[in-house]
Amino acid sequence: MATKTADKPNKANRKSDSSKFSKETYVKWYTDMLLIRKFEERISQLYIQQKFGGFLHVYIGQEAVAVGTVSACKKGDKHITAYRDHGHPIALGTDPRILAAELYGKITGCSKGKGGSMHFFDVEKGFYGGHGIVGAQIPMGAGMAFADKYKGNDNVTFCSFGDGAARQGALHETFNMAMLWKLPCVFIIENNNYAMGTSVERTTNVLDLSKMGASYEMPSFVVDGMKPEAVHEAIAEAAARARKGDGPTLLDIRTYRYKGHSMSDPQKYRTKEEVADWQEQDPIDYVLGVIKENKFLSDKEIEAVDEWVKNEVAASIKFAEDSPLPGPEELYIDVYSQTDYPYIKEYLA
Numbered sequence: 001m002a003t004k005t006a007d008k009p010n011k012a013n014r015k016s017d018s019s020k021f022s023k024e025t026y027v028k029w030y031t032d033m034l035l036i037r038k039f040e041e042r043i044s045q046l047y048i049q050q051k052f053g054g055f056l057h058v059y060i061g062q063e064a065v066a067v068g069t070v071s072a073c074k075k076g077d078k079h080i081t082a083y084r085d086h087g088h089p090i091a092l093g094t095d096p097r098i099l100a101a102e103l104y105g106k107i108t109g110c111s112k113g114k115g116g117s118m119h120f121f122d123v124e125k126g127f128y129g130g131h132g133i134v135g136a137q138i139p140m141g142a143g144m145a146f147a148d149k150y151k152g153n154d155n156v157t158f159c160s161f162g163d164g165a166a167r168q169g170a171l172h173e174t175f176n177m178a179m180l181w182k183l184p185c186v187f188i189i190e191n192n193n194y195a196m197g198t199s200v201e202r203t204t205n206v207l208d209l210s211k212m213g214a215s216y217e218m219p220s221f222v223v224d225g226m227k228p229e230a231v232h233e234a235i236a237e238a239a240a241r242a243r244k245g246d247g248p249t250l251l252d253i254r255t256y257r258y259k260g261h262s263m264s265d266p267q268k269y270r271t272k273e274e275v276a277d278w279q280e281q282d283p284i285d286y287v288l289g290v291i292k293e294n295k296f297l298s299d300k301e302i303e304a305v306d307e308w309v310k311n312e313v314a315a316s317i318k319f320a321e322d323s324p325l326p327g328p329e330e331l332y333i334d335v336y337s338q339t340d341y342p343y344i345k346e347y348l349a
Helices: 023-048 063-071 087-092 096-103 137-151 169-180 209-216 228-243 272-279 283-293 299-322 342-348
Strands: 078-080 157-162 185-191 220-224 249-254
Touching: 023 063, 023 087, 023 096, 023 283, 023 299, 063 087, 063 157, 063 185, 063 228, 063 283, 078 137, 087 096, 096 299, 137 157, 137 169, 137 185, 169 185, 169 209, 185 209, 185 228, 209 220, 209 249, 220 228, 228 249, 283 299
Parallel strands: 078 157, 157 185, 185 249, 220 249
Antiparallel strands: none
16 A cells, blocks of 8 residues: 655756756766666666576666765765665766676676675775665764774765665664764765655654754755755765864755665555656656756767667676676685685685
């Protein structure tokens, strides 16, 4: 039975102010969001075909949150999220080939085939996972921010989690310490309205999740997560506050996942009409509309972007399928720092 969800962005306010952002920014947003969407659509098909195993949670519908966050951060900043983690590394510039290889459990994957869909990792791009334990990234993100504060740099950690993970007790302990120590961290609730199959209103009387920061006096705001401009501006403001030493910010970014919680989700808790209503605000269609309205790209140039994305996805899957599986020695590598155990010595000799 479908239930009422938290308020979505107001359709009447969907018109963009493209003067604030460059042509290059809109083209980058469109390209990255389309790559995330097409990559996930393809891997969803392959998952159904049993080309790889494990769990699969896709980000389809939420792409504006990832690209808007990344466009507002700088090199040296860190990003950490939960298991719906394909969009973030693609937005950060991770090669989708090594992401596809990770899904296939191949040695060329971003986690050497040991993590799968839920544990993508790319330190070079500032992406620290990909975590399968619900809410685990919240205190971990604060710890990463503490390290930067201790080192005295001006880096910021962007810690993303869903509205379901916001119910974890560790969040409150983390918020208390983060505010007490003024940690350079931005806490991002990717509020897609459902924790697995449970709507926000069935878990709390407070539908405005930004209010969760009030008791810690943490600056907290609601953000339209279907527009990358809104996400970028909120993230930029929060990051500037953190870099000045004023501490963390909580952002309740309102978004929506068009697909189920995972590939095994029958989605009986919501109606097709609800999904269709949100799809009318699709972030990719929205940004493409801005590009066309402002004549940032011609129809031929848009087709070229679409073709590049199509080829990139195809090349990523081919790379994954052609890559070798990990050898038996990988059972011991990256597990122990000590290398003089008999079995390890045998494989590493």
